[in-house]
Amino acid sequence: MKIASWNVNSVKARLPHLLAFLEDAQPDVMCLQETKCLAQDFPMLEVKGLGYHVETIGQRAYNGVALLSKRPAEGLVTGLPGDEDDGQPRYIEASFGEVRIASVYLPNGNPVGTDKFTYKLAWMERLIGHTGELLKREIPFVLAGDYNICPTDDDVYDPVAFRDDALCRAEARSRFRALLYLGLTDAYRVFHREPHRYTFWDYQAGRWHRDEGLRIDHLLLAPHAADRIAACNIDKKPRAKDRSSDHTPIWCELAL
């Protein structure tokens, strides 16, 4: 089973690139973030035309997540549990056979010192709590998405410049590590130990051409999924295209 994740930075602007990726990579489940459109405005026909089912929640201009899948989703959960007043569409989760998969769009949190950073940390606390609930079920699951966290300085092109950025701050990194201490596995690091491998390159200042990026998109595996991991990689080809997202897809293969 192949699972991919991609922050597309507007699914409507990225539709040709998304369709090309689905055709080439043939993921069984594709997790999208920053779709930036209401569910009613999602380009359903084009995606369904490639044989994918679609589950999505969204709003105009910001946020939005989706699960595209070759088999229909079951047991859909929309919104991260733990705060009824949080209306930002950043989390969607469902089962595909025996595997449960979530598309996660963790808050950016910049600038530090504002309510945006407070919201990020609170959201992470809720994700930690919900992960604990999922672990109790003792099923294979994958939390895939844009975490807006560089786990270590090896995941940043310029750690000094980003020292006080919300993506690198200790408060955020410690909560990411808390997810790992609960038993989740960073799928990319199972196969790749080298530093400076990225999933995001800012549009500005020629960051892509200089390979000055961040590793902020992650596939976190529950123990029963980590037991079955066969491969994981970052696919840089979509980032090289014209009119690309600032992120590129990451995927893993589970022997399930």
Next chain:
DNA sequence: ATGGTAGCCTTGCTA
């Protein structure tokens, strides 16, 4: 050199 780019339905916000 405190810049630069992209998307949205904008004239600023978010990233």
